[in-house]
Amino acid sequence: MTVQTRAPLVPFLPDSAPFSPEQRAWLNGFFAGVFSADAPPGATALSAADSAAFLPAPAEEDDAPWHDAAMPIDERMKLAEGKPLARRMMAAMAQQDCGQCGYLCDTYSKAIASGAEPKLNLCAPGGKETVRMLKQLAAELDGAPAPAAEAAAAPKTAPAQGAPGTRENPADVTFLGRFRLNGEGSEKETWHVDFDLEGSGLDYAVGDSFGLFPVNDPDLVAQVLAALHAPADFPIGDSTLEDVLTRDVCLKSPPDTLFTLISYLTGGTRRATAKALAAGGDPDGDAALLDVLAALEKFPGIRPDPEAVIECLEPLQPRLYSISSSPMATPGKLSLTVDTVRYDHAGRTRHGVCSTFLAGRVA
């Protein structure tokens, strides 16, 4: 005669439980160990890494309820709470899938989480709040290998160096000319701009976008040099300060690190203001409209080391434009329709970097 004993009931957390897959795996392993009749004394649950090794890779998550460019970042991050790192990084992006970073929001976040993309500052429309959130999330990566499922889902490498016309390997095209599309006296300033693609190795199809690396306005560069009290030929690596300010760095929104630098050079209330700005605060209600020049002029008299300032600034990013020509109609040529960005703030006209480059400076 045998006695049938009832198998012990082992609690099991369903997928809908409010835990990350790693936490769920650890807890289910723990429950299995503790509630199993055969568990040897002293049995312990597997580590998260060991449990993860036994888990099948989670199915690709298609749902991204935060993928709404109109949703504020704190709401997006709340919706992504408890999700794997790459998903939370995606929620930190601007959700525009604009391609300016060279990826989509989803693939950029996977590339960062897998370690394939080290740059955290490529999401131009996300601005400083995206950079701040990505830096915070990236702290989870430090020293820890990327979770296997995330690494597998990310692109294997950055775009191939060999292919011309990528962000990493831009091609040279020839500027042919431009003409203004608006009538005399119009408030709008829209330009038709033509390029010759011959010899560039570039090709396109209708509906593609064209990415351009602009250069900064020389007048703005001159004003920044004056605010820094630094000579144009101050050496920065193999280049000069003027050249780096013109071609390499973004003179728009000042990064938090610039205010941190300024906080070391000031005292009293000025230091408190710089510290607050570095922490994302807005002590004087003007943070949204400070560009690099306005940030330097807000703290008159400071003489930061020019190289330290350059190290604080973000790289100048390419801008995308929808191609408004067809290769069938104008083979080898490419046209853009560009709306010029200009607006006044605090007694100074601000010029959009790339649109005014195309509207006037490129020749």
Ligand SMILES: Cc1cc2nc3c(=O)[nH]c(=O)nc-3n(C[C@H](O)[C@H](O)[C@H](O)COP(=O)(O)OP(=O)(O)OC[C@H]3O[C@@H](n4cnc5c(N)ncnc54)[C@H](O)[C@@H]3O)c2cc1C
């Ligand atoms: C896929 C894609 C396709 C695009 N296609 C086109 C196109 O065909 N044609 C086109 O013209 N643009 C297009 N754009 C937009 C283009 O990429 C640039 O963003 C645009 O030209 C502005 O760039 P900029 O460098 O001149 O301005 P920036 O120097 O980047 O300045 C723009 C920023 O200035 C600020 N700003 C602007 N106006 C004001 C204001 N009144 N008050 C306060 N702040 C303000 C805002 O922060 C804004 O983000 C496209 C963008 C994408 C993502």
